[in-house]
Amino acid sequence: MFKTIFRFIPVRRYSNSSFIAGVIFGCCLISFVNHEFHRPLFLSLLSGNDGNSNGHYETFFKNFDNETGADRFIVPNIIHFIRFDNFPLGFVDYVVLKAAMRNHKPDKFFFHTDVKNATCEGKYWDLVKKDRDLWSRIEVKYLEAPTEIFGQQLSEDFRFYHGSDIARIRVLMQYGGIYLDNDCFVIHSLDKYRKFECVVNWDEGQFLGNQVFIAHKNSRFLALYLESYKDNYYPDRWYYNGGERPTTEILFHHPHLIHRVKGNFGADTGVGSSLFTDPNYDWRRFDIIHMLMGHRYYMDPHFNETEEFDEDNIRTYRYTFGTMARQVLDLEPDFSLSP
Incomplete structure:
Protein backbone atom coordinates (compact mmCIF):
# COMPACT_ATOMS: atom_id res chain seq x y z
CA MET A 1 0.00 0.00 0.00
CA PHE A 2 2.81 2.42 0.89
CA LYS A 3 4.62 1.75 -2.43
CA THR A 4 1.48 2.70 -4.30
CA ILE A 5 1.13 5.94 -2.35
CA PHE A 6 4.72 7.11 -2.79
CA ARG A 7 5.21 5.95 -6.38
CA PHE A 8 3.66 9.17 -7.65
CA ILE A 9 5.62 11.56 -5.43
CA PRO A 10 8.47 13.25 -7.35
CA VAL A 11 11.94 12.70 -5.85
CA ARG A 12 13.92 15.54 -7.53
CA ARG A 13 14.12 19.33 -7.44
CA TYR A 14 13.12 19.68 -3.77
CA SER A 15 14.42 22.57 -1.72
CA ASN A 16 15.60 21.68 1.80
CA SER A 17 12.43 23.08 3.37
CA SER A 18 10.22 21.25 0.89
CA PHE A 19 12.11 18.05 1.50
CA ILE A 20 11.73 18.33 5.27
CA ALA A 21 8.03 19.13 4.92
CA GLY A 22 7.62 16.12 2.67
CA VAL A 23 9.35 13.84 5.15
CA ILE A 24 7.12 15.07 7.98
CA PHE A 25 4.00 14.59 5.85
CA GLY A 26 5.12 11.12 4.87
CA CYS A 27 5.76 10.10 8.47
CA CYS A 28 2.35 11.40 9.54
CA LEU A 29 0.68 9.58 6.66
CA ILE A 30 2.41 6.31 7.52
CA SER A 31 1.41 6.70 11.17
CA PHE A 32 -2.23 7.40 10.21
CA VAL A 33 -2.42 4.51 7.76
CA ASN A 34 -0.81 2.12 10.21
CA HIS A 35 -3.18 3.20 12.99
CA GLU A 36 -6.38 3.20 10.97
CA PHE A 37 -5.89 0.28 8.60
CA HIS A 38 -3.84 -2.17 10.62
CA ARG A 39 -5.96 -2.22 13.77
CA PRO A 40 -9.60 -3.25 13.96
CA LEU A 41 -11.83 -0.21 14.31
CA PHE A 42 -13.28 -1.28 17.66
CA LEU A 43 -9.81 -1.69 19.18
CA SER A 44 -8.73 1.80 18.12
CA LEU A 45 -11.84 3.20 19.83
CA LEU A 46 -11.83 1.09 22.97
CA SER A 47 -10.45 2.28 26.25
CA GLY A 48 -9.79 -0.65 28.54
CA ASN A 49 -12.21 -3.55 28.20
CA ASP A 50 -15.48 -1.75 27.75
CA GLY A 51 -14.82 1.37 25.70
CA ASN A 52 -15.75 4.97 26.27
CA SER A 53 -17.58 5.99 23.11
CA ASN A 54 -21.37 6.08 22.94
CA GLY A 55 -23.74 7.15 20.20
CA HIS A 56 -21.76 5.87 17.22
CA TYR A 57 -23.33 2.45 16.82
CA GLU A 58 -23.49 2.77 13.01
CA THR A 59 -19.70 2.81 12.66
CA PHE A 60 -18.27 1.61 15.96
CA PHE A 61 -18.40 -2.05 14.91
CA LYS A 62 -18.38 -1.52 11.15
CA ASN A 63 -17.13 -4.70 9.45
CA PHE A 64 -16.83 -6.52 12.79
CA ASP A 65 -17.16 -10.30 12.39
CA ASN A 66 -19.60 -11.72 14.94
CA GLU A 67 -18.79 -15.24 13.79
CA THR A 68 -15.12 -15.17 14.75
CA GLY A 69 -15.15 -12.33 17.27
CA ALA A 70 -12.19 -10.35 18.60
CA ASP A 71 -8.85 -11.67 19.79
CA ARG A 72 -9.47 -10.31 23.27
CA PHE A 73 -12.36 -9.60 25.65
CA ILE A 74 -14.37 -6.57 24.55
CA VAL A 75 -17.38 -7.06 26.88
CA PRO A 76 -16.87 -6.11 30.55
CA ASN A 77 -17.16 -8.94 33.04
CA LYS A 262 -28.71 -21.92 19.20
CA GLY A 263 -29.72 -23.93 22.25
CA ASN A 264 -26.77 -23.39 24.57
CA PHE A 265 -28.66 -20.86 26.69
CA GLY A 266 -31.42 -23.36 27.48
CA ALA A 267 -34.33 -21.05 26.69
CA ASP A 268 -36.63 -23.73 25.27
CA THR A 269 -39.64 -24.60 27.42
CA GLY A 270 -38.80 -28.28 27.05
CA VAL A 271 -35.49 -27.66 28.81
CA GLY A 272 -37.05 -25.72 31.70
CA SER A 273 -39.81 -28.24 32.29
CA SER A 274 -37.33 -31.14 32.33
CA LEU A 275 -35.71 -29.71 35.44
CA PHE A 276 -38.86 -30.55 37.39
CA THR A 277 -39.94 -33.79 35.72
CA ASP A 278 -36.75 -35.69 34.89
CA PRO A 279 -34.40 -36.82 37.69
CA ASN A 280 -31.56 -37.52 35.23
CA TYR A 281 -31.74 -34.71 32.71
CA ASP A 282 -28.42 -33.86 30.98
CA TRP A 283 -28.24 -30.25 32.15
CA ARG A 284 -24.45 -29.91 32.04
CA ARG A 285 -24.41 -29.73 28.23
CA PHE A 286 -25.76 -26.15 28.37
CA ASP A 287 -23.88 -22.97 29.25
CA ILE A 288 -26.97 -21.42 30.86
CA ILE A 289 -30.47 -22.69 31.57
CA HIS A 290 -33.48 -20.40 31.85
CA MET A 291 -35.35 -22.30 34.53
CA LEU A 292 -38.80 -20.77 33.96
CA MET A 293 -39.54 -20.64 37.67
CA GLY A 294 -42.53 -18.38 37.08
CA HIS A 295 -44.11 -21.10 34.94
CA ARG A 296 -43.62 -24.04 37.29
CA TYR A 297 -47.21 -23.95 38.48
CA TYR A 298 -48.43 -25.40 35.18
CA MET A 299 -45.30 -27.19 33.92
CA ASP A 300 -44.36 -29.09 37.06
CA PRO A 301 -46.76 -31.95 37.96
CA HIS A 302 -45.27 -31.95 41.48
CA PHE A 303 -45.72 -28.22 42.05
CA ASN A 304 -48.29 -28.64 44.83
CA GLU A 305 -45.88 -30.87 46.73
CA THR A 306 -43.06 -28.30 46.66
CA GLU A 307 -44.38 -24.84 45.83
CA GLU A 308 -41.44 -23.03 47.39
CA PHE A 309 -37.88 -24.38 47.48
CA ASP A 310 -35.54 -23.85 50.39
CA GLU A 311 -32.24 -25.22 51.66
CA ASP A 312 -34.04 -27.99 53.56
CA ASN A 313 -36.48 -29.45 51.04
CA ILE A 314 -33.93 -29.15 48.22
CA ARG A 315 -32.02 -32.00 49.87
CA THR A 316 -34.93 -34.35 49.24
CA TYR A 317 -35.92 -33.05 45.81
CA ARG A 318 -35.30 -35.89 43.34
CA TYR A 319 -35.55 -33.98 40.09
CA THR A 320 -32.80 -32.22 38.16
CA PHE A 321 -33.17 -28.80 39.72
CA GLY A 322 -32.40 -30.43 43.06
CA THR A 323 -29.11 -31.76 41.70
CA MET A 324 -28.20 -28.35 40.27
CA ALA A 325 -28.96 -26.45 43.47
CA ARG A 326 -27.21 -28.95 45.72
CA GLN A 327 -24.09 -28.75 43.60
CA VAL A 328 -23.62 -24.98 43.92
CA LEU A 329 -24.62 -24.97 47.60
CA ASP A 330 -22.39 -27.95 48.47
CA LEU A 331 -25.31 -29.91 49.93
CA GLU A 332 -25.67 -33.66 50.08
CA PRO A 333 -28.96 -35.26 49.00
CA ASP A 334 -31.13 -36.92 51.61
CA PHE A 335 -33.80 -39.13 50.06
CA SER A 336 -34.50 -41.11 53.22
CA LEU A 337 -37.68 -39.16 53.98
CA SER A 338 -38.87 -38.47 50.42
CA PRO A 339 -41.39 -40.69 48.64
Whole structure:
Protein backbone atom coordinates (compact mmCIF):
# COMPACT_ATOMS: atom_id res chain seq x y z
CA MET A 1 0.00 0.00 0.00
CA PHE A 2 2.81 2.42 0.89
CA LYS A 3 4.62 1.75 -2.43
CA THR A 4 1.48 2.70 -4.30
CA ILE A 5 1.13 5.94 -2.35
CA PHE A 6 4.72 7.11 -2.79
CA ARG A 7 5.21 5.95 -6.38
CA PHE A 8 3.66 9.17 -7.65
CA ILE A 9 5.62 11.56 -5.43
CA PRO A 10 8.47 13.25 -7.35
CA VAL A 11 11.94 12.70 -5.85
CA ARG A 12 13.92 15.54 -7.53
CA ARG A 13 14.12 19.33 -7.44
CA TYR A 14 13.12 19.68 -3.77
CA SER A 15 14.42 22.57 -1.72
CA ASN A 16 15.60 21.68 1.80
CA SER A 17 12.43 23.08 3.37
CA SER A 18 10.22 21.25 0.89
CA PHE A 19 12.11 18.05 1.50
CA ILE A 20 11.73 18.33 5.27
CA ALA A 21 8.03 19.13 4.92
CA GLY A 22 7.62 16.12 2.67
CA VAL A 23 9.35 13.84 5.15
CA ILE A 24 7.12 15.07 7.98
CA PHE A 25 4.00 14.59 5.85
CA GLY A 26 5.12 11.12 4.87
CA CYS A 27 5.76 10.10 8.47
CA CYS A 28 2.35 11.40 9.54
CA LEU A 29 0.68 9.58 6.66
CA ILE A 30 2.41 6.31 7.52
CA SER A 31 1.41 6.70 11.17
CA PHE A 32 -2.23 7.40 10.21
CA VAL A 33 -2.42 4.51 7.76
CA ASN A 34 -0.81 2.12 10.21
CA HIS A 35 -3.18 3.20 12.99
CA GLU A 36 -6.38 3.20 10.97
CA PHE A 37 -5.89 0.28 8.60
CA HIS A 38 -3.84 -2.17 10.62
CA ARG A 39 -5.96 -2.22 13.77
CA PRO A 40 -9.60 -3.25 13.96
CA LEU A 41 -11.83 -0.21 14.31
CA PHE A 42 -13.28 -1.28 17.66
CA LEU A 43 -9.81 -1.69 19.18
CA SER A 44 -8.73 1.80 18.12
CA LEU A 45 -11.84 3.20 19.83
CA LEU A 46 -11.83 1.09 22.97
CA SER A 47 -10.45 2.28 26.25
CA GLY A 48 -9.79 -0.65 28.54
CA ASN A 49 -12.21 -3.55 28.20
CA ASP A 50 -15.48 -1.75 27.75
CA GLY A 51 -14.82 1.37 25.70
CA ASN A 52 -15.75 4.97 26.27
CA SER A 53 -17.58 5.99 23.11
CA ASN A 54 -21.37 6.08 22.94
CA GLY A 55 -23.74 7.15 20.20
CA HIS A 56 -21.76 5.87 17.22
CA TYR A 57 -23.33 2.45 16.82
CA GLU A 58 -23.49 2.77 13.01
CA THR A 59 -19.70 2.81 12.66
CA PHE A 60 -18.27 1.61 15.96
CA PHE A 61 -18.40 -2.05 14.91
CA LYS A 62 -18.38 -1.52 11.15
CA ASN A 63 -17.13 -4.70 9.45
CA PHE A 64 -16.83 -6.52 12.79
CA ASP A 65 -17.16 -10.30 12.39
CA ASN A 66 -19.60 -11.72 14.94
CA GLU A 67 -18.79 -15.24 13.79
CA THR A 68 -15.12 -15.17 14.75
CA GLY A 69 -15.15 -12.33 17.27
CA ALA A 70 -12.19 -10.35 18.60
CA ASP A 71 -8.85 -11.67 19.79
CA ARG A 72 -9.47 -10.31 23.27
CA PHE A 73 -12.36 -9.60 25.65
CA ILE A 74 -14.37 -6.57 24.55
CA VAL A 75 -17.38 -7.06 26.88
CA PRO A 76 -16.87 -6.11 30.55
CA ASN A 77 -17.16 -8.94 33.04
CA ILE A 78 -20.25 -7.59 34.78
CA ILE A 79 -23.46 -9.55 35.38
CA HIS A 80 -26.62 -7.45 35.54
CA PHE A 81 -29.86 -8.38 37.30
CA ILE A 82 -33.00 -6.22 37.25
CA ARG A 83 -35.32 -6.39 40.25
CA PHE A 84 -38.30 -4.09 39.84
CA ASP A 85 -40.84 -3.85 42.66
CA ASN A 86 -39.06 -6.55 44.68
CA PHE A 87 -35.56 -6.57 46.14
CA PRO A 88 -35.25 -9.26 48.85
CA LEU A 89 -33.59 -12.47 47.68
CA GLY A 90 -35.46 -15.75 47.68
CA PHE A 91 -33.93 -19.21 47.64
CA VAL A 92 -33.88 -19.51 43.84
CA ASP A 93 -32.34 -16.02 43.54
CA TYR A 94 -29.62 -17.14 45.93
CA VAL A 95 -28.96 -20.32 43.95
CA VAL A 96 -28.74 -18.33 40.71
CA LEU A 97 -26.28 -15.90 42.27
CA LYS A 98 -24.11 -18.69 43.68
CA ALA A 99 -24.11 -20.53 40.34
CA ALA A 100 -23.00 -17.43 38.44
CA MET A 101 -20.24 -16.83 40.97
CA ARG A 102 -18.95 -20.38 41.02
CA ASN A 103 -19.23 -21.17 37.33
CA HIS A 104 -18.38 -17.82 35.76
CA LYS A 105 -16.97 -15.50 38.48
CA PRO A 106 -17.69 -11.99 37.18
CA ASP A 107 -15.82 -8.95 38.38
CA LYS A 108 -19.10 -7.39 39.51
CA PHE A 109 -22.78 -8.14 40.01
CA PHE A 110 -24.97 -5.07 39.44
CA PHE A 111 -28.47 -5.29 40.93
CA HIS A 112 -30.64 -2.62 39.29
CA THR A 113 -33.77 -1.86 41.29
CA ASP A 114 -36.49 0.76 41.59
CA VAL A 115 -36.85 0.00 45.30
CA LYS A 116 -35.70 3.25 46.93
CA ASN A 117 -33.07 2.88 49.64
CA ALA A 118 -32.94 -0.85 48.90
CA THR A 119 -31.01 -2.71 51.56
CA CYS A 120 -29.46 -6.14 51.35
CA GLU A 121 -31.40 -7.56 54.26
CA GLY A 122 -33.03 -10.91 54.85
CA LYS A 123 -32.11 -14.54 55.24
CA TYR A 124 -30.48 -15.07 51.86
CA TRP A 125 -28.74 -11.71 51.73
CA ASP A 126 -27.24 -12.65 55.10
CA LEU A 127 -25.89 -15.84 53.50
CA VAL A 128 -24.43 -13.79 50.64
CA LYS A 129 -22.66 -11.53 53.12
CA LYS A 130 -20.99 -14.53 54.73
CA ASP A 131 -19.32 -15.28 51.38
CA ARG A 132 -16.82 -12.42 51.41
CA ASP A 133 -15.59 -12.96 47.86
CA LEU A 134 -19.14 -12.89 46.51
CA TRP A 135 -20.29 -10.00 48.70
CA SER A 136 -17.32 -7.85 47.61
CA ARG A 137 -18.52 -8.01 44.00
CA ILE A 138 -22.10 -6.83 44.55
CA GLU A 139 -23.30 -3.30 43.82
CA VAL A 140 -26.88 -2.06 44.09
CA LYS A 141 -27.90 0.64 41.60
CA TYR A 142 -31.14 2.59 41.65
CA LEU A 143 -33.04 2.37 38.35
CA GLU A 144 -36.48 3.89 37.84
CA ALA A 145 -38.86 1.39 36.27
CA PRO A 146 -39.94 2.72 32.86
CA THR A 147 -43.53 3.92 32.53
CA GLU A 148 -43.31 4.85 28.84
CA ILE A 149 -41.16 4.34 25.76
CA PHE A 150 -40.80 7.08 23.16
CA GLY A 151 -43.94 8.76 24.52
CA GLN A 152 -46.00 5.55 24.55
CA GLN A 153 -47.42 4.50 27.92
CA LEU A 154 -46.51 1.00 29.05
CA SER A 155 -49.24 -1.52 29.76
CA GLU A 156 -50.61 -1.36 33.30
CA ASP A 157 -50.80 -5.14 33.46
CA PHE A 158 -47.36 -5.78 31.96
CA ARG A 159 -45.61 -2.64 33.18
CA PHE A 160 -42.79 -4.31 35.09
CA TYR A 161 -42.34 -7.05 32.49
CA HIS A 162 -42.27 -4.70 29.51
CA GLY A 163 -40.32 -2.21 31.62
CA SER A 164 -37.70 -4.83 32.30
CA ASP A 165 -37.48 -5.63 28.58
CA ILE A 166 -36.64 -1.98 27.94
CA ALA A 167 -34.42 -1.53 30.98
CA ARG A 168 -32.11 -4.42 30.08
CA ILE A 169 -31.38 -2.80 26.72
CA ARG A 170 -30.65 0.54 28.33
CA VAL A 171 -28.50 -0.97 31.07
CA LEU A 172 -26.36 -2.79 28.54
CA MET A 173 -26.10 0.34 26.38
CA GLN A 174 -24.80 2.17 29.45
CA TYR A 175 -22.40 -0.40 30.86
CA GLY A 176 -22.09 -3.37 28.55
CA GLY A 177 -21.78 -6.80 30.14
CA ILE A 178 -23.97 -9.84 30.74
CA TYR A 179 -27.68 -9.51 31.44
CA LEU A 180 -29.43 -12.47 33.08
CA ASP A 181 -33.04 -13.00 34.04
CA ASN A 182 -33.38 -13.73 37.75
CA ASP A 183 -33.95 -17.45 37.09
CA CYS A 184 -31.05 -18.09 34.70
CA PHE A 185 -28.66 -20.71 36.06
CA VAL A 186 -25.07 -20.36 34.78
CA ILE A 187 -23.39 -23.73 34.22
CA HIS A 188 -20.13 -22.89 32.43
CA SER A 189 -17.92 -19.83 32.09
CA LEU A 190 -19.31 -17.26 29.68
CA ASP A 191 -15.92 -15.81 28.81
CA LYS A 192 -15.94 -17.29 25.30
CA TYR A 193 -18.89 -15.01 24.51
CA ARG A 194 -17.18 -11.84 25.75
CA LYS A 195 -15.24 -11.51 22.48
CA PHE A 196 -18.34 -10.66 20.46
CA GLU A 197 -20.21 -7.43 19.85
CA CYS A 198 -23.54 -8.90 20.93
CA VAL A 199 -24.58 -12.45 21.81
CA VAL A 200 -28.21 -13.53 21.60
CA ASN A 201 -29.99 -16.86 21.99
CA TRP A 202 -31.95 -17.39 18.79
CA ASP A 203 -33.11 -20.95 18.36
CA GLU A 204 -34.24 -22.36 15.02
CA GLY A 205 -37.84 -21.47 14.16
CA GLN A 206 -38.25 -19.19 17.19
CA PHE A 207 -37.96 -15.54 18.11
CA LEU A 208 -34.89 -14.36 19.98
CA GLY A 209 -34.72 -15.09 23.71
CA ASN A 210 -34.16 -11.92 25.73
CA GLN A 211 -33.51 -13.81 28.98
CA VAL A 212 -29.76 -13.54 28.33
CA PHE A 213 -27.78 -10.84 26.54
CA ILE A 214 -24.01 -10.51 26.38
CA ALA A 215 -22.99 -7.28 24.69
CA HIS A 216 -20.62 -4.37 24.27
CA LYS A 217 -22.33 -1.11 25.14
CA ASN A 218 -21.90 0.16 21.55
CA SER A 219 -23.55 -2.90 20.04
CA ARG A 220 -25.38 -1.99 16.83
CA PHE A 221 -28.15 -4.44 17.58
CA LEU A 222 -28.92 -2.99 21.01
CA ALA A 223 -29.39 0.50 19.56
CA LEU A 224 -31.63 -0.77 16.77
CA TYR A 225 -33.51 -2.96 19.26
CA LEU A 226 -34.37 0.06 21.39
CA GLU A 227 -35.32 2.14 18.34
CA SER A 228 -37.67 -0.62 17.19
CA TYR A 229 -40.10 0.55 19.90
CA LYS A 230 -40.64 3.91 18.19
CA ASP A 231 -44.31 4.20 17.20
CA ASN A 232 -44.55 0.42 17.46
CA TYR A 233 -45.13 -0.46 21.11
CA TYR A 234 -47.97 -2.95 21.56
CA PRO A 235 -49.03 -2.86 25.25
CA ASP A 236 -51.36 -5.87 25.02
CA ARG A 237 -48.88 -8.25 23.37
CA TRP A 238 -46.64 -10.05 25.85
CA TYR A 239 -43.55 -10.69 23.71
CA TYR A 240 -44.06 -8.68 20.53
CA ASN A 241 -41.61 -5.89 21.31
CA GLY A 242 -39.34 -8.02 23.47
CA GLY A 243 -38.82 -10.84 20.98
CA GLU A 244 -41.01 -10.97 17.88
CA ARG A 245 -40.43 -7.54 16.33
CA PRO A 246 -36.62 -7.37 16.83
CA THR A 247 -36.34 -10.83 15.28
CA THR A 248 -38.49 -10.22 12.22
CA GLU A 249 -37.59 -6.57 11.63
CA ILE A 250 -33.88 -6.63 12.50
CA LEU A 251 -32.32 -10.08 12.71
CA PHE A 252 -34.07 -11.58 9.69
CA HIS A 253 -32.47 -8.84 7.61
CA HIS A 254 -29.21 -8.27 9.51
CA PRO A 255 -28.16 -11.49 11.28
CA HIS A 256 -24.52 -10.38 11.18
CA LEU A 257 -25.25 -7.88 13.97
CA ILE A 258 -25.15 -10.66 16.58
CA HIS A 259 -23.34 -13.82 17.48
CA ARG A 260 -26.19 -16.28 17.30
CA VAL A 261 -26.47 -18.97 19.98
CA LYS A 262 -28.71 -21.92 19.20
CA GLY A 263 -29.72 -23.93 22.25
CA ASN A 264 -26.77 -23.39 24.57
CA PHE A 265 -28.66 -20.86 26.69
CA GLY A 266 -31.42 -23.36 27.48
CA ALA A 267 -34.33 -21.05 26.69
CA ASP A 268 -36.63 -23.73 25.27
CA THR A 269 -39.64 -24.60 27.42
CA GLY A 270 -38.80 -28.28 27.05
CA VAL A 271 -35.49 -27.66 28.81
CA GLY A 272 -37.05 -25.72 31.70
CA SER A 273 -39.81 -28.24 32.29
CA SER A 274 -37.33 -31.14 32.33
CA LEU A 275 -35.71 -29.71 35.44
CA PHE A 276 -38.86 -30.55 37.39
CA THR A 277 -39.94 -33.79 35.72
CA ASP A 278 -36.75 -35.69 34.89
CA PRO A 279 -34.40 -36.82 37.69
CA ASN A 280 -31.56 -37.52 35.23
CA TYR A 281 -31.74 -34.71 32.71
CA ASP A 282 -28.42 -33.86 30.98
CA TRP A 283 -28.24 -30.25 32.15
CA ARG A 284 -24.45 -29.91 32.04
CA ARG A 285 -24.41 -29.73 28.23
CA PHE A 286 -25.76 -26.15 28.37
CA ASP A 287 -23.88 -22.97 29.25
CA ILE A 288 -26.97 -21.42 30.86
CA ILE A 289 -30.47 -22.69 31.57
CA HIS A 290 -33.48 -20.40 31.85
CA MET A 291 -35.35 -22.30 34.53
CA LEU A 292 -38.80 -20.77 33.96
CA MET A 293 -39.54 -20.64 37.67
CA GLY A 294 -42.53 -18.38 37.08
CA HIS A 295 -44.11 -21.10 34.94
CA ARG A 296 -43.62 -24.04 37.29
CA TYR A 297 -47.21 -23.95 38.48
CA TYR A 298 -48.43 -25.40 35.18
CA MET A 299 -45.30 -27.19 33.92
CA ASP A 300 -44.36 -29.09 37.06
CA PRO A 301 -46.76 -31.95 37.96
CA HIS A 302 -45.27 -31.95 41.48
CA PHE A 303 -45.72 -28.22 42.05
CA ASN A 304 -48.29 -28.64 44.83
CA GLU A 305 -45.88 -30.87 46.73
CA THR A 306 -43.06 -28.30 46.66
CA GLU A 307 -44.38 -24.84 45.83
CA GLU A 308 -41.44 -23.03 47.39
CA PHE A 309 -37.88 -24.38 47.48
CA ASP A 310 -35.54 -23.85 50.39
CA GLU A 311 -32.24 -25.22 51.66
CA ASP A 312 -34.04 -27.99 53.56
CA ASN A 313 -36.48 -29.45 51.04
CA ILE A 314 -33.93 -29.15 48.22
CA ARG A 315 -32.02 -32.00 49.87
CA THR A 316 -34.93 -34.35 49.24
CA TYR A 317 -35.92 -33.05 45.81
CA ARG A 318 -35.30 -35.89 43.34
CA TYR A 319 -35.55 -33.98 40.09
CA THR A 320 -32.80 -32.22 38.16
CA PHE A 321 -33.17 -28.80 39.72
CA GLY A 322 -32.40 -30.43 43.06
CA THR A 323 -29.11 -31.76 41.70
CA MET A 324 -28.20 -28.35 40.27
CA ALA A 325 -28.96 -26.45 43.47
CA ARG A 326 -27.21 -28.95 45.72
CA GLN A 327 -24.09 -28.75 43.60
CA VAL A 328 -23.62 -24.98 43.92
CA LEU A 329 -24.62 -24.97 47.60
CA ASP A 330 -22.39 -27.95 48.47
CA LEU A 331 -25.31 -29.91 49.93
CA GLU A 332 -25.67 -33.66 50.08
CA PRO A 333 -28.96 -35.26 49.00
CA ASP A 334 -31.13 -36.92 51.61
CA PHE A 335 -33.80 -39.13 50.06
CA SER A 336 -34.50 -41.11 53.22
CA LEU A 337 -37.68 -39.16 53.98
CA SER A 338 -38.87 -38.47 50.42
CA PRO A 339 -41.39 -40.69 48.64
